[in-house]
Amino acid sequence: MTRHLRVDGPNHDDRLDHMAQGVIGQPLNRLEGPLKVAGRATYAAEARPRNLAYGVLVQAAIPAGKVLEIGDAPGALAVIRDKRMVRFAAQGMARKAPKSGPDGIDYMGQAIALVVADTFEAARHAAQNLSVRYAREDVPVNPEDVTPELPPKKQSKTGDLDKAMQEAAFSVDQVWHTPSQMAAAMEPHAAIAEWDGDRVTIRAGLQMLSSNKEQMADALGIRPDKLRLLAPYVGGGFGSKLGINAESVAAAIAAQKLGRPVQVSMTRQQVFDLAHRRSETRQRIRLACDADGTLTGLGHEALVSNLPDDGFSEPVTQATPFTYQAAHRQVVHAIARIHRSCAGSVRAPGEAVGVTVFECAMDELAEAAGIDPVDLRLRNIPEAEPVTGRPFSSHKLTEALQEGAKLFGWSDRRPAKERLEGEWYIGIGMASAVRVNQLVESRARVTLVQDGSAIVETDMTDIGTGTYTILGQLAAEMLGLPADRVEVKLGDTQFPPAAGSGGSFGAASSGNSVFLACEEIRRQIAKAIGCDEGDLTLQDGMARAGNVSKSLSEVVEGTITGEGHLEPGKTEKSHRQATWGSHWAEVAVNRWTGEVRVRRMMGVFACGRVLNEKTARSQCLGGMTFGIGIALTEAMEHDRRDGHAVSRDLAEYHIPCHADVPPLEVHFLQERDAYVGPLQAKGLGELGICGAGAAVLNAIYNACGVRVRELPATPDKIIAGLDP
Amino acid sequence: MQITLNLNGTSHHLDVDPRTTLLDALRHHLGLTGTKKGCDHGQCGSCTVLMDGRRVNACLTLACMVEDRDITTIEGIGTPGHLSPLQQQFLDHDGFQCGYCTPGQICSAAGMLEEIAAGWPSHASESLDGPFELSHAEIAERMSGNLCRCAAYTNIVAAIRQAAQGDNRREDAA
Ligand code: FES
Ligand code: FES
Numbered sequence: 001m002t003r004h005l006r007v008d009g010p011n012h013d014d015r016l017d018h019m020a021q022g023v024i025g026q027p028l029n030r031l032e033g034p035l036k037v038a039g040r041a042t043y044a045a046e047a048r049p050r051n052l053a054y055g056v057l058v059q060a061a062i063p064a065g066k067v068l069e070i071g072d073a074p075g076a077l078a079v080i081r082d083k084r085m086v087r088f089a090a091q092g093m094a095r096k097a098p099k100s101g102p103d104g105i106d107y108m109g110q111a112i113a114l115v116v117a118d119t120f121e122a123a124r125h126a127a128q129n130l131s132v133r134y135a136r137e138d139v140p141v142n143p144e145d146v147t148p149e150l151p152p153k154k155q156s157k158t159g160d161l162d163k164a165m166q167e168a169a170f171s172v173d174q175v176w177h178t179p180s181q182m183a184a185a186m187e188p189h190a191a192i193a194e195w196d197g198d199r200v201t202i203r204a205g206l207q208m209l210s211s212n213k214e215q216m217a218d219a220l221g222i223r224p225d226k227l228r229l230l231a232p233y234v235g236g237g238f239g240s241k242l243g244i245n246a247e248s249v250a251a252a253i254a255a256q257k258l259g260r261p262v263q264v265s266m267t268r269q270q271v272f273d274l275a276h277r278r279s280e281t282r283q284r285i286r287l288a289c290d291a292d293g294t295l296t297g298l299g300h301e302a303l304v305s306n307l308p309d310d311g312f313s314e315p316v317t318q319a320t321p322f323t324y325q326a327a328h329r330q331v332v333h334a335i336a337r338i339h340r341s342c343a344g345s346v347r348a349p350g351e352a353v354g355v356t357v358f359e360c361a362m363d364e365l366a367e368a369a370g371i372d373p374v375d376l377r378l379r380n381i382p383e384a385e386p387v388t389g390r391p392f393s394s395h396k397l398t399e400a401l402q403e404g405a406k407l408f409g410w411s412d413r414r415p416a417k418e419r420l421e422g423e424w425y426i427g428i429g430m431a432s433a434v435r436v437n438q439l440v441e442s443r444a445r446v447t448l449v450q451d452g453s454a455i456v457e458t459d460m461t462d463i464g465t466g467t468y469t470i471l472g473q474l475a476a477e478m479l480g481l482p483a484d485r486v487e488v489k490l491g492d493t494q495f496p497p498a499a500g501s502g503g504s505f506g507a508a509s510s511g512n513s514v515f516l517a518c519e520e521i522r523r524q525i526a527k528a529i530g531c532d533e534g535d536l537t538l539q540d541g542m543a544r545a546g547n548v549s550k551s552l553s554e555v556v557e558g559t560i561t562g563e564g565h566l567e568p569g570k571t572e573k574s575h576r577q578a579t580w581g582s583h584w585a586e587v588a589v590n591r592w593t594g595e596v597r598v599r600r601m602m603g604v605f606a607c608g609r610v611l612n613e614k615t616a617r618s619q620c621l622g623g624m625t626f627g628i629g630i631a632l633t634e635a636m637e638h639d640r641r642d643g644h645a646v647s648r649d650l651a652e653y654h655i656p657c658h659a660d661v662p663p664l665e666v667h668f669l670q671e672r673d674a675y676v677g678p679l680q681a682k683g684l685g686e687l688g689i690c691g692a693g694a695a696v697l698n699a700i701y702n703a704c705g706v707r708v709r710e711l712p713a714t715p716d717k718i719i720a721g722l723d724p
Numbered sequence: 725m726q727i728t729l730n731l732n733g734t735s736h737h738l739d740v741d742p743r744t745t746l747l748d749a750l751r752h753h754l755g756l757t758g759t760k761k762g763c764d765h766g767q768c769g770s771c772t773v774l775m776d777g778r779r780v781n782a783c784l785t786l787a788c789m790v791e792d793r794d795i796t797t798i799e800g801i802g803t804p805g806h807l808s809p810l811q812q813q814f815l816d817h818d819g820f821q822c823g824y825c826t827p828g829q830i831c832s833a834a835g836m837l838e839e840i841a842a843g844w845p846s847h848a849s850e851s852l853d854g855p856f857e858l859s860h861a862e863i864a865e866r867m868s869g870n871l872c873r874c875a876a877y878t879n880i881v882a883a884i885r886q887a888a889q890g891d892n893r894r895e896d897a898a
Contacts, residue, residue, distance in 0.1 A: 029816060029818070033818075033820075034811075035823075037802075037811040037812075037814045038758070038798065039756075040799075043757075045757075054752075119741050119744075121748075185822070185873055186768065186770060188761070233823065234822060235823070236822040265761070268768075464821030618818050618821050621877070622821060622873075622875040625875030650762070650767035651767045656877075657869075657871055659865050661877040
């Protein structure tokens with residue numbers, strides 16, 4: 001039986017708090033952890049079918065045009081060119097394949113062929129030596145070279161911001177730039193495809209199997225029921241594996257043509273070209289306030305880019321409409337259509353760079369108005385969503401700011417450039433954290449076995465998010481079992497379709513479906529015992545109600561199976577849902593070299609119920625570290641002549657390393673959000689990044705008095721602002 | 725070409741293309757996929773293995789050049805049922821998320837602790853002669869060849885520190 005829930009209203013039942021097992025929220029070790037630390041978890045390219053052939057993708061060397069001719073590949077089994085091969089990755093949750101036809105070229109680096117050989121070495125050699133003749137077209141590759149689109153639906157205006165700016169006691173009007181950024185998950189995209197008659201099984205690095213299945217079936221021109229996707233372990237995603245990409249489609253086509261299994265792994269450089277990039281942004285922020293720091297106007301104008309016919313554009317201003325109050329407001333969203341690689345979701349699309357820049361602007365306004373940056377924010381927190389008047393489902397920004405200020409020692413902050421230790425300027429900075437929250441339809445099946453164990457099955461993925469563990473904990477809590485009695489099976493489209501890992505909605509969406517499935521099982525147990533489900537207590541394999549107490553083996557005959565099906569409902573529209581927090585950083589800036597060292601960093605976060613404190617904390621550590629990268633090191637530069645990515649590997653694109661990251665501190669605020677389903681949990685995978693970079697940049701200003709508005713704040717830019 | 729690899733205490737005879745890296749010999753020919761490929765260019769440390777006890781990037785090492793060496797991979801360090809103290813600390817401290825960089829981090833940490841024991845200084849060391857305190861800066865500096873995009877860095881350093889102190893008590897046993 002399936003228990004279905006549409007989240008149409010609030011849920012104040014706090015059911016998980018009233019369960020007896022006491023495992024939910026506990027900082028348990030990861031269920032699959034022993035496999036991972038022992039190197040036995042097998043990722044996409046790590047199945048070893050017999051007779052496996054290796055494919056290497058060949059990339060376009062021109063920014064746009066056509067392939068006229070491709071030469072031979074001596075030593076290879078085949079050069080695969082097929083009109084079904086895709087030009088770029090599908091966007092997250094797309095239901096169709098992305099644009100196909102590898103003979104037409106949309107950007108430099110696009111996949112145009114696959115060379116397959118018996119060994120990886122032979123395939124790589126043949127692919128690198130393949131001769132290709134092109135017809136090149138001239139196309140724009142720089143955002144400022146084109147007139148951008150201004151989709152009417154993405155613009156908004158309330159009141160008269162220009163006037164508010166003129167009449168303001170204090171104001172800021174500045175422009176920031178952020179470069180293209182990459183997810184750069186440590187596992188490069190890879191796939192192994194194998195056909196059995198008209199059925200194909202593809203093992204790949206994918207975040208969202210249920211929609212990936214539709215995309216892949218559409219790409220291959222087969223029925224979805226002929227396709228099985230496997231992604232039991234995914235070596236990081238951060239958005240880059242939301243949709244199917246060139247390697248998995250090419251592997252499936254090659255395996256079909258050659259009649260044997262084929263593996264295709266992207267090289268690290270190919271990942272930088274073929275996975276979605278976060279668009280570079282140009283952001284103009286205008287802020288106006290009166291003498292006591294009350295915002296009277298705010299404006300956020302963003303220019304982003306993408307390929308001519310792609311539907312995604314970095315939602316830079318996503319949190320701007322509801323973070324701070326101001327009577328006069330304006331949002332502008334412009335899209336430059338250019339031929340750089342496809343832009344798409346990278347961890348916290350929108351807020352990662354939008355909140356970061358906006359929070360830098362807030363710091364500048366605080367400075368201009370002579371108000372403490374924390375106070376400026378506290379003074380401008382709205383009661384309800386500005387303009388629409390929608391209530392917030394829960395709002396924790398005030399608490400996050402106040403708590404953070406206390407824990408971090410904010411009151412010790414001194415004016416800019418006052419602390420010099422040896423040759424290092426020391427400063428501290430802060431920023432608000434905010435990220436929209438949502439639920440996505442999700443299903444799961446839970447089976448309770450007579451011996452007091454349970455199995456959770458859903459095609460949800462665990463991309464490092466802790467999903468195996470939290471779903472196991474949820475089932476254990478609801479069914480009254482020790483956590484190690486629950487087995488969790490994920491990453492296989494033979495299981496019920498889940499939300500997938502993306503947009504921070506994975507844990508809450510799939511978690512609610514497991515919760516519902518367990519409620520269904522509880523209902524059946526209650527029926528067997530003859531009590532109301534609400535009166536049933538399940539703990540340590542025992543079922544109790546009133547004065548009845550039975551072990552599950554007496555109640556369960558064979559197995560009991562329940563399915564859960566969660567859908568978002570009216571609360572999605574009736575309430576503004578978001579997660580909240582605050583970021584704090586202390587940096588040292590070298591007065592001679594401009595080098596920045598982050599000495600201390602702390603985040604305070606409210607994300608509804610925390611399902612596992614250990615894995616939740618790790619999610620925040622990851623997000624905050626992305627923030628350090630955004631602030632200080634990460635930039636994918638494009639060649640201005642042909643748009644290709646210049647810094648396209650881990651030696652050129654600098655993600656933070658051990659020495660760049662101090663011991664990070666994370667604090668959670670207690671919260672139960674009633675509008676996000678019975679779990680009362682919200683997303684957490686992205687909140688940690690939203691605004692984190694601003695805390696670092698604001699700390700740099702507090703240390704040495706330099707504002708860097710062209711991110712990242714590399715030493716050359718800081719030296720340029722330091723006194724000689 | 726025919727080669728012999730001494731791996732985790734066992735000899736393996738292989739017939740490989742001379743261009744085969746140690747990393748691909750492990751992953752493609754021996755089915756030992758615990759050693760990961762993150763970049764194939766010596767940029768990320770995912771492929772770190774121990775060669776005669778010293779850490780090397782398996783992606784920058786040709787298989788045919790290491791015939792007379794002893795190679796230890798993550799599979800030789802411990803098994804899911806019998807984790808080494810270092811692996812146990814990674815588990816207890818959540819020193820990983822996706823787990824892809826993890827075998828490299830663990831092999832690297834094992835080699836790094838040996839380097840400290842052997843008296844090798846690092847850029848972060850107070851003096852060239854030691855003794856070297858296992859401070860955050862010291863460990864982070866020595867581990868900086870191992871990237872982790874999930875950014876478990878804070879937890880990795882804590883795990884290494886605790887393992888090095890020989891305190892293998894399990895916190896929050898699951
Ligand atoms: S795979 Fe060898 S260093 Fe990255
Ligand atoms: S755990 Fe994912 S890259 Fe380190």
